Amino acid sequence: MPIDTRAIARILHLMLNQPTCYLAPNAAARLKSHREYGVYAIAPIVRDELIAMFGGEVVTQETFETLNERLRRLSLQIQENLFLVALNEGPADYVNHSCEPNSGLLGQIELVALRDISVGEEITFDYAMSDGSDYDEFECECGAPNCRKRVTGRDWRIPELWKKYAGHFSPYLERRIEKLKREQAS
Ligand SMILES: C[S@@+](CC[C@H](N)C(=O)[O-])C[C@H]1O[C@@H](n2cnc3c(N)ncnc32)[C@H](O)[C@@H]1O
Ligand SMILES: [Zn+2]
DSSP states (O other): OOOOHHHHHHHHHHHHHSOSSEEOTTEEEEESSSSOEEEEESSOBOTTOEEEEOOOEEEEHHHHTTSOHHHHHTOEEEETTEEEEOSSOOGGGGOEEOSSOSEEEETTTEEEESSOBOTTOEEEEOGGGTOOSGGGOEEOOOOOTTOOSEEOTTGGGOHHHHHHTTTOSOHHHHHHHHHHHHHHHO
16 A cells, blocks of 8 residues: 555644644633733633633643643643643643633533633633642632632532532542532431
């Protein structure tokens, strides 16, 4: 069989250049401070609309802990022992946290609008929806009146968030929350 060099070149080009994530055309990343990026609505977004799809290499916690800080802060925990690492980072990887977010997870990797979002608004989600360990903890600067001040890998345990984000926690955290509820009830 002849070697299809054009197909191989196309695959290599995608592997090297294509971001591992997807960002909808009505959102874009831009600098929000001298070194921090954020993602903003550049056209109206309606409630439940898909905003982003996170992607990357799936690695175990053991491998994850060997990675540099930059890669780890752009990663997403998707299971008890698994992380999605953006080797080819792209605009969707720059969605920041807010304690009063306008978007939320659907499953492990989809980000959907929790309400209608106007042009110019920053797209944010609450990292409590995805993070179940301490790989990305920081002092929060979201500025919301209900800001928790510090974002930690234990925030998924806050009961008020269970109701607020029902259906928008990563599935592995949904399972943890159900277990915690059963333990608290018995
Ligand atoms: C997935 S990155 C988000 C994109 C990041 N702003 C950038 O330019 O690379 C996650 C990191 O962004 C920063 N970050 C996200 N939300 C934040 C917030 N509400 N307050 C302060 N820092 C935040 C933290 O340093 C966190 O580790
Ligand atoms: Zn906050």
